[in-house]
Amino acid sequence: MFTLEFTHPDCRDVRQVGGKAASLAEMTAQGLPVAPGFAVTAAGYRRYLEEAGLKEFATQVLDGLRPDSGQAAFDEAERVIAARLAGIPLPDELAAPVREAYAKLCADCGVDDVAVAVRSSATAEDSVGASFAGEFETWVDITGAENVLAHIHKCYVSVFAGRVLSYLAEKEIDPHEIEMAVVVQKVVRARAAGVMFTLSPTSGDRSKIVLEASWGLGLSVVGGEVTPDRFLVEKIGLGIADRTPGYKHIEYRRGDAPQDVPEDRRSVLCLADEEVTALAAFGKQLEKIHQAPQDIEFAVDEELPDGKNLVLLQCRPETVWSNADRPPAFDASAGMMSWITGSISGRTAPPASGAAHQH
Amino acid sequence: MSTDSNRFPFFHEAKAPGGAEGWESMYPYYLVPSEETRAHEDAQFWFADTMHWSRGCHPFDSIGAEAVYLGVGTFSTRIFALPVSLGLDVRVKNGYVYISPLGVTDPERIQERAAVFQKRAGYYYANWDELYGKWKTKMEGAIASLQSISFQKLAEYDPDHVVDEARGRSDAMALTENYHRLIDEFFAIWQYHFEFLNLGYGGYITFFQFCKQAFPLITDQSISRMVAGVDVLAFRPDDECRRLAQLANDLGLVETVTAEGTTDQLRSALEATENGRTWLASFDETRDPWFNYFTEYGFTHDQETWNSNPAIPVGNIASYARKIAAGEDISRPIERLRAERDEIVDEYRALLTADEAKQFEELLGLARTVFPYIEEHNIYVEHWSHNVFWQKCHELAQVLVDAGFLANADDMFYLNRFELDTVLSDVVQSWAIGVEARGKARWAAEIERRKPIVAALQAASAPPAYGIPPQEVTDPFAVMNYGVTTERVNDWLGASDGESKTLNGIPGSLGIVEGPVRVLRSEKDLPDLQPGEILVAPITAPSWAAAFAVATGVITDIGGMMCHAAIVCREYGIPAVVGTGFATARLKTGQRVRIDGKAGTVVVLDDEPAGTTTDTRAEDLGVPAAG
Numbered sequence: 001m002f003t004l005e006f007t008h009p010d011c012r013d014v015r016q017v018g019g020k021a022a023s024l025a026e027m028t029a030q031g032l033p034v035a036p037g038f039a040v041t042a043a044g045y046r047r048y049l050e051e052a053g054l055k056e057f058a059t060q061v062l063d064g065l066r067p068d069s070g071q072a073a074f075d076e077a078e079r080v081i082a083a084r085l086a087g088i089p090l091p092d093e094l095a096a097p098v099r100e101a102y103a104k105l106c107a108d109c110g111v112d113d114v115a116v117a118v119r120s121s122a123t124a125e126d127s128v129g130a131s132f133a134g135e136f137e138t139w140v141d142i143t144g145a146e147n148v149l150a151h152i153h154k155c156y157v158s159v160f161a162g163r164v165l166s167y168l169a170e171k172e173i174d175p176h177e178i179e180m181a182v183v184v185q186k187v188v189r190a191r192a193a194g195v196m197f198t199l200s201p202t203s204g205d206r207s208k209i210v211l212e213a214s215w216g217l218g219l220s221v222v223g224g225e226v227t228p229d230r231f232l233v234e235k236i237g238l239g240i241a242d243r244t245p246g247y248k249h250i251e252y253r254r255g256d257a258p259q260d261v262p263e264d265r266r267s268v269l270c271l272a273d274e275e276v277t278a279l280a281a282f283g284k285q286l287e288k289i290h291q292a293p294q295d296i297e298f299a300v301d302e303e304l305p306d307g308k309n310l311v312l313l314q315c316r317p318e319t320v321w322s323n324a325d326r327p328p329a330f331d332a333s334a335g336m337m338s339w340i341t342g343s344i345s346g347r348t349a350p351p352a353s354g355a356a357h358q359h
Numbered sequence: 360m361s362t363d364s365n366r367f368p369f370f371h372e373a374k375a376p377g378g379a380e381g382w383e384s385m386y387p388y389y390l391v392p393s394e395e396t397r398a399h400e401d402a403q404f405w406f407a408d409t410m411h412w413s414r415g416c417h418p419f420d421s422i423g424a425e426a427v428y429l430g431v432g433t434f435s436t437r438i439f440a441l442p443v444s445l446g447l448d449v450r451v452k453n454g455y456v457y458i459s460p461l462g463v464t465d466p467e468r469i470q471e472r473a474a475v476f477q478k479r480a481g482y483y484y485a486n487w488d489e490l491y492g493k494w495k496t497k498m499e500g501a502i503a504s505l506q507s508i509s510f511q512k513l514a515e516y517d518p519d520h521v522v523d524e525a526r527g528r529s530d531a532m533a534l535t536e537n538y539h540r541l542i543d544e545f546f547a548i549w550q551y552h553f554e555f556l557n558l559g560y561g562g563y564i565t566f567f568q569f570c571k572q573a574f575p576l577i578t579d580q581s582i583s584r585m586v587a588g589v590d591v592l593a594f595r596p597d598d599e600c601r602r603l604a605q606l607a608n609d610l611g612l613v614e615t616v617t618a619e620g621t622t623d624q625l626r627s628a629l630e631a632t633e634n635g636r637t638w639l640a641s642f643d644e645t646r647d648p649w650f651n652y653f654t655e656y657g658f659t660h661d662q663e664t665w666n667s668n669p670a671i672p673v674g675n676i677a678s679y680a681r682k683i684a685a686g687e688d689i690s691r692p693i694e695r696l697r698a699e700r701d702e703i704v705d706e707y708r709a710l711l712t713a714d715e716a717k718q719f720e721e722l723l724g725l726a727r728t729v730f731p732y733i734e735e736h737n738i739y740v741e742h743w744s745h746n747v748f749w750q751k752c753h754e755l756a757q758v759l760v761d762a763g764f765l766a767n768a769d770d771m772f773y774l775n776r777f778e779l780d781t782v783l784s785d786v787v788q789s790w791a792i793g794v795e796a797r798g799k800a801r802w803a804a805e806i807e808r809r810k811p812i813v814a815a816l817q818a819a820s821a822p823p824a825y826g827i828p829p830q831e832v833t834d835p836f837a838v839m840n841y842g843v844t845t846e847r848v849n850d851w852l853g854a855s856d857g858e859s860k861t862l863n864g865i866p867g868s869l870g871i872v873e874g875p876v877r878v879l880r881s882e883k884d885l886p887d888l889q890p891g892e893i894l895v896a897p898i899t900a901p902s903w904a905a906a907f908a909v910a911t912g913v914i915t916d917i918g919g920m921m922c923h924a925a926i927v928c929r930e931y932g933i934p935a936v937v938g939t940g941f942a943t944a945r946l947k948t949g950q951r952v953r954i955d956g957k958a959g960t961v962v963v964l965d966d967e968p969a970g971t972t973t974d975t976r977a978e979d980l981g982v983p984a985a986g
Contacts, residue, residue, distance in 0.1 A: 200575070200576055203575040205574045205575045205576040205577070207576070207577055207707060208574075208576050236581070236703055237703065239869075241576070241578065241957065339442055339473050339476055339477055339480075340484075340561050340562060340565045340725075341721075342477045343476065343480040343481035344484045344485070344721070356493075356496060356500050357497045357499075357547070357551075
């Protein structure tokens with residue numbers, strides 16, 4: 001199996017698809033929506049290296065390298081291997097299922113040549129683990145099957161980048177232990193986006209979920225460039241307790257430069273009630289999974305059909321209130337409270353008999 | 360008269376409404392603001408208790424103000440020694456009842472009272488269910504005792520048994536004795552009323568405060584949903600209407616019970632058939648006690664009960680019967696409501712630390728222990744006891760008519776309770792001596808003088824407050840029961856300047872709704888209420904429940920989140936804003952408003968009742984009005 005959709009059960013296997021793809025599949029499996037896509041498996045990468053004896057070729061080149069070989073030697077190895085890989089495209093056996101998976105993704109999204117992000121999802125032994133995060137590149141806004149294949153190819157080549165090779169040498173890791181699975185995921189085209197906290201960030205109230213959202217991508221909210229709309233949701237019952245329209249004068253459509261929002265849309269709420277409620281339900285679910293209040297980035301994708309257009313982008317533990325010492329809910333200094341609890345904690349004699357109405 | 364904006368007028372600054380001059384002499388002296396007590400009165404903050412007396416009260420009816428505030432005072436001040444509050448002082452001003460919370464500020468005195476309070480309240484909290492059980496027995500005894508009082512006509516000769524049993528005293532002595540007993544029993548019942556109420560509110564508020572501290576943004580409604588009873592006595596009269604509506608459907612009597620006509624006509628129609636008789640038997644069985652139910656709270660002698668005006672429950676039954684016939688399910692899903700309540704509680708508790716969860720459980724337990732009393736006591740006191748009390752008063756009035764002292768039975772209520780005592784002495788003594796009552800002409804003239812005064816008092820509405828408001832309203836009764844909060848008081852101060860588009864009140868029941876309003880001063884006008892309208896009333900007692908099937912929202916002049924209007928609206932899921940102060944005075948039937956039951960706001964959407972506005976607008980634009 002060279003491709004696995006996020007919805008496929010096997011896609012949750014980190015050995016087959018790498019950490020990044022596995023976590024996206026895991027969220028999908030739990031009903032938490034991420035932007036749709038698929039993984040090109042580690043097996044696909046292995047199949048590519050088998051092509052025309054690439055693995056043996058690479059091994060020969062790499063065998064001459066030692067941790068103290070110097071950066072120039074690593075860069076030379078990159079050049080030699082890259083030159084060889086450049087001449088060898090993905091074999092049909094691998095390219096065909098990728099083309100098929102991409103076509104299905106386009107069909108699912110209802111968009112021809114849907115723009116995707118291509119990102120590495122490297123697998124390795126657990127001991128190597130997360131240290132690879134950030135070592136590999138991500139490409140966004142890739143359109144068309146041939147471009148997607150080209151960028152998967154780029155991912156494969158990136159395993160043999162000079163800085164990666166020297167890093168691996170320093171850690172005494174055989175580059176062949178790295179297997180490059182690849183994530184191909186729809187790029188979010190945000191009609192609106194924002195941040196959600198599964199508690200009230202101003203009061204620390206854990207029975208509330210707060211969402212802040214603005215038009216376009218979430219950059220304007222995170223960067224504080226607009227006054228976002230603010231929604232206060234009851235965690236219990238998911239009723240919307242409050243909606244405060246912001247003033248959203250700019251929006252990011254693509255992530256580079258912001259553009260003006262027409263005056264008549266600036267104060268209009270950017271999320272519908274059903275969207276707010278559905279997002280809050282996801283927030284509540286994430287908090288339950290992680291057993292702690294969460295800080296979540298989300299978007300409403302304008303290309304995806306209604307009902308499938310809510311996308312969770314990031315999720316991390318909330319830190320401010322979760323780590324703060326909360327004053328106890330029971331305040332013994334609050335007059336009536338202490339007198340009454342004082343009076344219910346004390347043992348008292350049972351009532352005497354005979355309290356009938358007498359006249 | 361000028362007042363600065365930090366206070367309301369003082370009592371002595373307010374003039375009597377035209378035609379009501381001299382009203383002061385009608386009430387017991389200690390209920391009327393006076394020159395001697397002016398320094399105290401001017402220093403206090405007084406707010407109108409229009410929840411219990413929505414109109415200016417007849418002299419006799421002021422007995423309720425005495426009994427209620429004697430009850431509050433004894434239990435707050437002397438029996439349970441609430442650490443920071445004494446009783447509520449009370450005055451009648453221009454016929455309306457005003458009350459004033461009295462706080463304790465001296466720290467030493469607070470400490471001393473706290474010690475007494477903990478010991479005494481602890482006893483009640485620890486034995487609540489048992490003592491509350493005794494309370495019900497006591498109340499039933501008190502009602503039976505009231506019921507046993509009778510006022511017999513003064514006959515030409517004392518009955519034979521006076522001689523046969525050698526009683527040695529006239530039966531007429533019972534007239535004054537029983538009058539005193541009637542008054543004493545009434546005061547006793549109002550003692551019982553407050554035996555549990557202060558502690559009940561206290562227990563409830565403690566859970567409330569805990570939740571506010573644990574979840575700073577939690578709404579009052581969410582807290583009360585965790586506590587509120589699902590199947591309580593307060594809903595029983597309305598549940599009985601639903602039951603009878605269902606029975607009418609089962610017996611094929613929907614057309615009969617929904618037909619136009621008087622209740623006498625309905626009764627004849629029902630008696631004509633086997634099924635009709637079955638239904639009628641069930642209806643009559645329900646009437647006592649469930650329809651011994653006042654349209655408001657039974658604080659005035661002239662208020663109707665469902666039994667004295669059966670058209671009210673019959674109207675409710677008919678409206679439910681139509682709904683059932685139309686296929687609607689009107690039963691209250693008790694099991695589901697209970698399951699939902701438990702689920703909410705579980706979810707909130709899961710958000711707490713282990714220690715907090717333990718306290719949460721304990722305080723929720725306390726709140727749930729005390730809450731049935733808060734919800735149920737009105738049935739015993741305001742409805743059942745008052746019903747008997749007023750029946751006996753009317754019986755006494757008839758004796759005075761029969762004795763030739765009064766022209767009409769209702770005239771008796773123009774005398775206050777002390778004047779009536781004097782009159783009874785006069786009547787009995789004159790009867791014994793064999794002369795016409797000596798005060799007959801004098802009281803007849805006085806009653807004639809008072810009639811236009813009471814009419815003038817009732818025609819005027821009550822300003823929401825007098826005197827100097829506190830920086831913060833902290834009295835729990837004022838806040839919880841009357842909805843008199845710091846914000847509300849500030850609104851009143853501001854609102855007296857001019858007309859505003861917004862009325863602020865207490866969030867009573869969640870939800871936002873827009874629609875035309877229907878201003879009703881009395882439950883008798885309820886048939887005017889049309890589907891889709893928002894009900895505006897001085898108060899809404901639980902007996903208005905059937906109106907909630909018609910109204911899309913409720914606005915009241917007075918009441919807090921714990922008032923009956925709010926409790927019942929939450930139960931029926933109707934948005935409500937209570938305690939607005941001025942809604943019945945400000946709003947006109949037909950005006951469109953938006954009410955927000957969460958924010959506690961009422962926004963007027965158009966200035967004039969619908970229809971007028973549309974026409975004017977069309978003319979202004981030079982567009983011919985369509986249709």
